Structure formats: C-alpha cells, structure tokens
Amino acid sequence: MDHTKPNTALFDVYLRLRPSTADTDRERFLDVEQLEQGYAPTHITIRPPVGDHRKRAVEKFAFTRVFEESSDQRELFESIGAINLVEGVLGAKGREGRDGLLATLGVTGSGKSHTILGSRSQRGVLQLTLDLLFNHTSPHLVDIDRSLTAFQSLSAADVAESQLLPAANFLDSIYADNTHTPSRGATPAFRGATPAPRGATPALVRDSVTPMSSIYMPGAFPSLSDSTSSHASTAKPSTSVFDRLYPSLATYKSPRSPTSQSPLKHYAQSSRVSQSILKLTSIAQESSFLGPPSSRRNFPRISTLPTHPSVDDVELNFDNSAEYAIVISMYEVHNDRIFDLLSSSAASAGRGQQKPRRALLFKSTEASPDRKVVAGLKKVVCSDLEEALLVLETGLQERRVAGTGSNATSSRSHGFFCIEVKKRHRGSIPGPWTSSTLTIVDLAGSERARVAKTAGATLAEAGKINESLMYLGQCMQMQSDNATATTPNLVPYRQCKLTELLFSNSFAHHGHNTAAKPPQKAIMIVTADPLGDFNATSQILRYSALAREVTVPRIPSVTSTILAGGNSKTNPYFTQSGRTTPSAVHEELESALQEIQRLKGDLEIAQLNLEDETHRRLATEVSWKVAESRIGEVEAEVREEVWAEMEARLELEMRRWRAARDVEVGMQGEHLDRKVEILTRGISVYEDDEDADKENVDQDVSGVGEKVLEVEDERVAELEDENAKLRERLANLEREKDVMRSPSKKMRVLKTRKWEGSGMGLDEIP
C-alpha cells in the first residue's frame, strides 16, 4: 500500500474503534491486522456482512495508527501526538506558537464525542488538553484579576472583533441572580464590558436564596482594601458544603499564590464567580441541589466532572520565560451557520424568552487581513483549570444535542472548541501579545435516516450534516491525493461552512499568503464501530484512510457443488482439450468455474473502482465549479480593484490639477494685487506729495527741455549757416547779374531754370 501520502498530507489520520455494547447481536465486519509484538497496528480490513450477497470484495485501509477497543483516553491522548500539538501551540523559546487542529470524524454513535468530551467517568481529549496546559503554564499566566492594564492589552490585541471577558465575569453574567446589584469591587471598565446578568438558572429560581445584600461581595478586580477587608470572612460559606460541591476547588492550590489561604478564599476575594458559588452553596444547604441535575441550565458542578485520567505526570516543553493568557471560545456549525456557544440565550431561556441566535461570520477582519476568523465571538480569559471547565460546561449546555435511533445524545451540530494561547515577552516593558489557537472539533456524525429513525427538524439537520460531511469527504480525499500529485487539485473547501472553517486558513498558507505562519499538521481521529453500519462506516473509511487496497478472496473449490448439482446441460464428457475421462472433465470444469469466480472478483473490484472514480469525478466537477465561480469572483474583485484604483488616481490627478490651478490663480491674483498696489501706492504718493512730484516733473521737464533746446539750437545754427551760405551765394549771383547786365536774354533764362531745378527758386529767397 502507498505510504508516502501521510508525510505531506495536511492530516495524520488515526482510527479508533469503540467497544461494542453487550446487547448487540450484529456481526463484526472489521478486523485489525496485527503486527509483530511491540508494534501498534496500522491496517484494518473490512468485509461485507454475510447477508450481503452482492459484495465480496475485501477492502484494506491504512492509517497512521489504529486504536483498538481496549485503548483508553490517556493512551489515545499521548499516542496521537496531542502533547506535541499543545507544545506547538505554546511555541518554542522566543518563538511564536502555531495553530493546531484536532478533529473527530465518524458515523453517528461511533464515539466522537466520547473521544473529545469524555463521559461521566472519563475525561476527553479536550479536558486533558486543558489540564495539561494549565498544569504547566499556571505560574506564567498573566494575572488579569488584578491588572486591568493586562486585560486591556489582551482585548486590544484580539483580531477577531471579539468581546473578551474574565471567566469570573462571564460565569456571573450567566448564573448570578439577575436581581442583585453589580459587585462593589468591579471596575467600571469591566462593568461596561460585561453584559447585564441574564436570567437565573431554574435551580436558582426554584430555591430560596440567601439574600445577597446580607453578604459582602468583592468584585472581579478588588482593590487591596477589598482583599484585606474584614467583610471577606462573612462571605465565606460553609466549607463542608462547599467542599462537597467543589472538591477539586477545595484541594486546588493556585500556583500563583502558594501562600494564599484556601482556594475558596481566593475565589471569594478575587472573583465575581464567588457570588454564584456562594449562592449555589446556600441553595445546596437547603435544597436537593446535590441530587441529579434537573435542568440543562443548572450551574455546572465541578465535583461531578471526571478527574480521570490524570495528566499530572506528563512533561511539556514550552517557553517558561514568556507570559501567557489562555482564552476559551466555543461555537457550533448548525445548518451551515455559525453560532456562538458562549453568548447564548441560556439565561433568557430561564425567563421564558428565548431570543433568536445571531449567526456569526467567518471572515478576514481589519486586524487580520491574511487569516479568516470567526468574528464577534465571546471569548473568556481563564485563570485556572476550574474556570476553564466551568466555561466549557456552560457552552456545552448550549450545544444542539438530540436523541436519535442511533445515539441517545447525538450531536446535531459540529462543535468547535478553541483554546487560544496568547503569549508575550515578559519584562519591565512587556512585548506585544502573539496568538495561536488549538481548535478541537467534535463533528456531528453521518447517519442514515432509516437507521437513525429521524424525522422533521432532526431529519433536516441530518440532511445538512450529511451534506457537509460529504463535502468534508471530498476535501479530505483531495488534500490526501494532492500530497502525491504532481499537479495538485484545487480542494473545494468553499462549499460549506464546515470545510471553510477547517481548511481555508491551511490553504491560504499554501498559496500566496506567506506572511502568516503555517499551521501545524492536523490530527484527525476517525471513530468506527466494528459492529455498526457497514455501508456508512466503509464510506467514511474510504475517504479518510491514508491508503486503500481492494482484493477478492480466493474461492474454495466448487467442484463438489457442481457435481452435487448434476444439472449441467453441457456434455460432461466433452472437454476443450479433447480428453474425455471424468477426472479431466472435472478438472476443466473446476478451472472454468475458478476463472468465472476470478472474473467476478475483478468485476467487483472494477465496480468499486468505478464507484470511487465516479465519486472523484463528482468531487472534481464540484471543485471545477467552485474554481469557476472563484474565477468569476476574482475577476469581479480585480475589476472592482482596478476601477477603484483608476478612480483614486483620477481623483488624485484632479486634485493635483486643481491645486496647480489654484496656485496659478493665486499667483495671478497676487500679481494683479501687486500691480494694483503699486498703482494705488503711486496714486497716493502723487496725491500725498504733489508738490514734490511737481518739482520732480519740472525737473524732469527742464532736463528734457534743455536737451530739446540744445538740439534745436544746433539745428537753428545749421540753418543759419546754410542761410548765410545761401545769402552769400545770392549776393554773388546779384553781383554777377550786375556785372553781366543785359548781355543776352538767353543767359538769364538759363540761370533761372537752373535755380528752379535745384529747388532754390529766386522766389523763395526772402
């Protein structure tokens, strides 16, 4: 079988077999292949029940490891690598932790909830994880009971738009009597953050309650005076009753305050939950509270919670130089919608006013653009294991559970339990909080309506459960195929909320998103009942197993059957080889029948493979469709982005242009202003100092006049010179005329013409 897949697949897949109930007469269809002594089994085979004549093929499946019926919770917890997963979430020294995922998958009633949540007598993986975590990190937990700043820094660091609450405030808001006034010591900041206490649980309503006014109650964040107040002693209830109710609390010593008195006092002094505890104690004194629970919404009793198995001896490697906070949140996926299990309508239900639950969104937030988160969850900061268990029990009371034909307490939703580890560098100036989450998932089981005998809403729920599990199957198969494929398929995880929640952050890391830290390899525990529903179980095993092989067992000799029948229409004494002895005929018949059986087996395998291929084809078609719609979405997103970018640029250019224009207009204005100013200044100067101006003008005019006069004088001088010359010439001519008086008429005319041609007629001469 192919064993290369598990190394690169997203999941390690374990198979856990549940012990059968004594009263069943059903046939076992599953066998575990035993390995040599000291090796844990990894393979199983399933064969169809004897009654099923259509199928004979034996299917063999490989898993990371198979846990047989005898395996207990502690063995499973250690062997599936849950401790490493917790270490990974806490992070090595100086390093951030990485997200982890642990989930169960299986047919209804196969033991998923038993594995995750345990039973009345045994703890499940979830409780063991919480115990391990608090056991080791308690001395390193930030004390939010006393430091409002620390709490505020935690709230500010949360990226999921959540409402963060200290466990004490949360529990009081659920269980405390809604008629009592807020605790004296609660800081205004927290009073604001805490919703008004909701309706009391039926148990609280039913019984007479010691008036709270007669007891002094310190708040969640008491001042020093609170802790030293003499009133504290009045608040202490009867220790014996308290111990009966909360034996684990009575023996619990807070690692943070080794010198502190009793854990009860620690609670009474530092936490509002003390009100609930005291109230319950007083009820217990007077009522039948110690009897079996009469209502789902009773205050969870720590004393009734299992303490076995213990993980006290388990070592955990983590960064003990850092400071931590452990935050619990829980939600369920019901009918493909996400609902918070901690902000439920528990109390209002107690008052008979069940409010409709508000579905939450799984999305990227402003503070978490690279990772999708369930936004708006209520998250509870727990300081110790007891608080965490109380919160867990409170959330579990809200989970959809119903009795079906297959399971008396069948989960009708996929439950998600999130343990968020916040970590920061410890020091005088603490570093920023980093966060990593261990998500433990208890999936609802697949079921067949006929077997589960469901109807109405429960049947509709089953339809949604089966549909989401079918999509999960497709994703599991594809991610497993991708591990060896050269061209990985697109895993169609966007088909429903369940697969989106389980896969989307894992695949984002495999794509372009390199900024975010990749999650750890996830753990999938497949649960199966070897005496349960063969068809449903084999279907789950097919898509969850790491490898699969189909064989058809060799058929024993059928000669005797044929001979016994004796109704063959063929001539028994005629064979293909021509041999006609009875033994030869028998031999040939035997081999022919074996050939027929072999062909039948091959056909059956081919049919199974065809079924498988059809399943894959359908899955591929679905993923193709998902890819197409994704392409459409991406195209629309890109268009919108481009459009937005273009608009932004256009806007920018417009703004630039407007700014440039404004500058220009301003400059022109300034220029004009300056001109006007100069003009105005000129006019005013003219008006104010007219005389001075006049003088200036006269001076100017005289200067110019002098120049003009000079030029004119020169010109006059020239003209006078010329005039003088002309006069002299005229005089000369007169003299010549006198000398030559009347010699000839002709001579006179010629002289006259000559003077006319020169422009200096005698007429012109003055």
Ligand SMILES: Nc1ncnc2c1ncn2[C@@H]1O[C@H](COP(=O)(O)OP(=O)(O)OP(=O)(O)O)[C@@H](O)[C@H]1O
């Ligand atoms: N390993 C086990 N050891 C003992 N009892 C078991 C084990 N596994 C399951 N059971 C018992 O079988 C019953 C059904 O188990 P469980 O409720 O865990 O099934 P499920 O798979 O969660 O069913 P659904 O999907 O309907 O919620 C319970 O009574 C449980 O205690």
